[in-house]
Amino acid sequence: MASIADYYAGKNVLITGATGFMGKVLVEKLLRSCPEVRTLYLLVRPKAGQSMQERVSDMMKCKLFDRVREDNPDFHQKIVPISSELTQPALAISPEDVERLTSCVNIIFHCAATIRFDEPLKHALQLNVIATQQLLSLAQQMHHLQAFIHISTAYANCNRRHIDEIIYPPPVEPKKLIDSLEWMEDSIVRDITPRLIGERPNTYTYTKALAECVVQRESSKLSIGIIRPSIVGASWQEPFPGWIDNFNGPSGVFIAAGKGILRTMRANNDAVADLIPVDVVINLTLAAGWYTAVHRLTFPPAALVYNCTTGGINPFHWGEIEHHVMSSFKRNPLEQAFRRPNANITSNYLMNQYWILVSHKFPALIYDLYLRLSGQKPQMMRIFNRLHKAIGLLEYFSSQDWEWNSENMSMLMSHLSPEDRKTFNFDVRQLNWPEYIENYCIGTKKYVLNEDMSDIPAARQHLRKLRNIRYTFNTLLLVFIWRVFIARSQMARNIWYFVVSLCFKFLSYFRASSTLTN
Numbered sequence: 259m260a261s262i263a264d265y266y267a268g269k270n271v272l273i274t275g276a277t278g279f280m281g282k283v284l285v286e287k288l289l290r291s292c293p294e295v296r297t298l299y300l301l302v303r304p305k306a307g308q309s310m311q312e313r314v315s316d317m318m319k320c321k322l323f324d325r326v327r328e329d330n331p332d333f334h335q336k337i338v339p340i341s342s343e344l345t346q347p348a349l350a351i352s353p354e355d356v357e358r359l360t361s362c363v364n365i366i367f368h369c370a371a372t373i374r375f376d377e378p379l380k381h382a383l384q385l386n387v388i389a390t391q392q393l394l395s396l397a398q399q400m401h402h403l404q405a406f407i408h409i410s411t412a413y414a415n416c417n418r419r420h421i422d423e424i425i426y427p428p429p430v431e432p433k434k435l436i437d438s439l440e441w442m443e444d445s446i447v448r449d450i451t452p453r454l455i456g457e458r459p460n461t462y463t464y465t466k467a468l469a470e471c472v473v474q475r476e477s478s479k480l481s482i483g484i485i486r487p488s489i490v491g492a493s494w495q496e497p498f499p500g501w502i503d504n505f506n507g508p509s510g511v512f513i514a515a516g517k518g519i520l521r522t523m524r525a526n527n528d529a530v531a532d533l534i535p536v537d538v539v540i541n542l543t544l545a546a547g548w549y550t551a552v553h554r555l556t557f558p559p560a561a562l563v564y565n566c567t568t569g570g571i572n573p574f575h576w577g578e579i580e581h582h583v584m585s586s587f588k589r590n591p592l593e594q595a596f597r598r599p600n601a602n603i604t605s606n607y608l609m610n611q612y613w614i615l616v617s618h619k620f621p622a623l624i625y626d627l628y629l630r631l632s633g634q635k636p637q638m639m640r641i642f643n644r645l646h647k648a649i650g651l652l653e654y655f656s657s658q659d660w661e662w663n664s665e666n667m668s669m670l671m672s673h674l675s676p677e678d679r680k681t682f683n684f685d686v687r688q689l690n691w692p693e694y695i696e697n698y699c700i701g702t703k704k705y706v707l708n709e710d711m712s713d714i715p716a717a718r719q720h721l722r723k724l725r726n727i728r729y730t731f732n733t734l735l736l737v738f739i740w741r742v743f744i745a746r747s748q749m750a751r752n753i754w755y756f757v758v759s760l761c762f763k764f765l766s767y768f769r770a771s772s773t774l775t776n
């Protein structure tokens with residue numbers, strides 16, 4: 259059997275979502291580890307005043323592509339952006355581009371999706387389900403297509419505790435839902451959304467489950483692989499450790515904790531934190547593309563599902579994540595922290611509410627008061643409100659456990675040559691979590707916040723200043739409370755004098771014993 263790189267040699271690959279977090283890593287890895295790949299067609303839309311061409315040029319300038327640029331400065335010649343808005347009929351691809359794609363594409367990687375947890379159902383359905391359906395129709399017109407790889411999520415079936423590598427019956431017939439939402443006003447859709455999504459926490463997981471069903475329906479006509487990653491985090495090894503470029507999932511939580519803003523969050527210390535590094539997901543995706551294509555004639559007509567998770571193989575827990583994130587940010591602090599990093603997770607609702615009041619709202623109120631008094635615009639309460647909204651949406655995932663069967667991941671690994679196992683490594687047994695989390699935190703600092711590592715001494719100095727402010731504040735508060743208390747109660751006064759005299763006795767004892775030993 260050809261090696262993975264040999265298989266991709268001379269192939270034309272179509273990628274959706276290439277400008278996103280995972281799409282970029284996929285493009286980079288294909289160019290670097292499969293240098294003979296012929297052309298990467300990227301479906302991209304113009305956005306924020308930039309044409310699709312400008313967006314792709316910007317993307318290729320990013321640091322992620324440094325290694326590819328070193329190996330092949332002309333790598334951009336292999337990239338062909340195709341204008342496409344996935345929410346439009348026929349994906350808004352021009353007839354000439356359709357012609358071009360149908361005549362030459364060999365493999366499709368479908369990464370595009372809306373991953374927002376608060377997306378209105380109609381829009382999530384449009385992008386995650388209808389666009390997938392349209393892409394599948396396009397795929398069927400392709401004369402040389404060998405594999406269609408769909409990126410789903412391990413949480414598509416999060417209403418179940420144990421999740422096998424199968425496609426479960428959809429919560430509703432996708433076509434029926436599409437037809438009924440078409441004529442409904444947005445306000446009605448908003449009202450019925452909680453009833454529709456049922457036990458799922460958001461429209462994202464719901465529409466991703468529907469998308470899997472839509473994909474499966476085409477599996478008799480196309481060779482399909484479905485990748486279900488869990489919580490995708492920074493890169494583990496490639497192209498360098500710690501690559502991350504967004505606030506999604508745990509990254510925003512880590513940053514908020516590192517900045518000393520987030521002090522408490524609802525999460526289960528003992529629940530498995532099913533994080534998976536982005537490079538692992540991409541290596542598995544490329545290997546699955548190769549396997550699906552090579553075995554396309556021998557497969558039964560069913561899509562092969564790969565649960566791409568770590569929990570069953572190399573488990574790590576939210577409590578451990580908290581510990582390592584905190585110690586990492588103490589060693590490598592973020593600039594201009596609001597307070598010293600000290601976040602705690604708790605599964606107790608009341609405890610969490612108490613700490614939100616004491617450690618979030620109270621300091622925010624004081625800081626906003628200070629800003630107001632100094633003639634500036636108050637902002638801290640607004641930041642906290644946004645933070646509370648974001649963590650409120652994540653808590654569902656950090657408060658419970660799921661069990662994923664990942665046999666297909668092991669099966670795929672067993673089919674790789676020793677060389678491919680190194681080049682496209684997705685063996686998460688080798689993952690050293692403390693080291694990974696350290697690099698992840700440094701990655702958020704360097705690549706998300708664009709902070710310079712040379713500023714770490716100044717950031718440490720800032721933390722020492724914050725510590726001193728806290729000590730001073732606590733001491734003043736203690737003295738103030740005791741003074742007020744002592745003035746009113748004889749018993750408190752007696753305790754106060756007792757404690758003070760005890761301290762004096764200890765001091766004189768230590769002074770005397772140190773004089774004797776000298």
Ligand SMILES: CCCCCCCCCCCCCCCCCC(=O)SCCNC(=O)CCNC(=O)[C@H](O)C(C)(C)COP(=O)(O)OP(=O)(O)OC[C@H]1O[C@@H](n2cnc3c(N)ncnc32)[C@H](O)[C@@H]1OP(=O)(O)O
Nearest residue numbers: 374375376411505506507508510515580601648652655656
């Ligand atoms: C010590 C810690 C211990 C930790 C332990 C606990 C950790 C728990 C973590 C659990 C994670 C679970 C994730 C589960 C993932 C499921 C997997 C997937 O399939 S799917 C993948 C997972 N999918 C997701 O994770 C999606 C979740 N995200 C959302 O749904 C939305 O972003 C939102 C509703 C949270 C906020 O909506 P909205 O208010 O409309 O705000 P916008 O979005 O419009 O952003 C506006 C601006 O703010 C920026 N920014 C954003 N967040 C943060 C932040 N935290 N901070 C700072 N900044 C942040 C953002 O960059 C933007 O900047 P700019 O571009 O304007 O310059």
Ligand SMILES: NC(=O)C1=CN([C@@H]2O[C@H](COP(=O)(O)OP(=O)(O)OC[C@H]3O[C@@H](n4cnc5c(N)ncnc54)[C@H](OP(=O)(O)O)[C@@H]3O)[C@@H](O)[C@H]2O)C=CC1
Nearest residue numbers: 275276277278279280343344345369370371411487489490
């Ligand atoms: N990140 C995670 O933790 C996980 C992600 N996944 C899945 O992985 C895939 C990729 O996720 P990720 O990279 O994190 O997501 P991102 O949000 O970073 O990227 C989404 C991509 O989809 C594109 N896209 C969105 N809307 C449209 C549209 N209307 N027309 C054309 N393109 C569009 C975006 O393009 P543009 O730049 O123009 O917005 C972007 O390239 C998704 O399918 C997601 O469900 C699964 C599990 C976990």
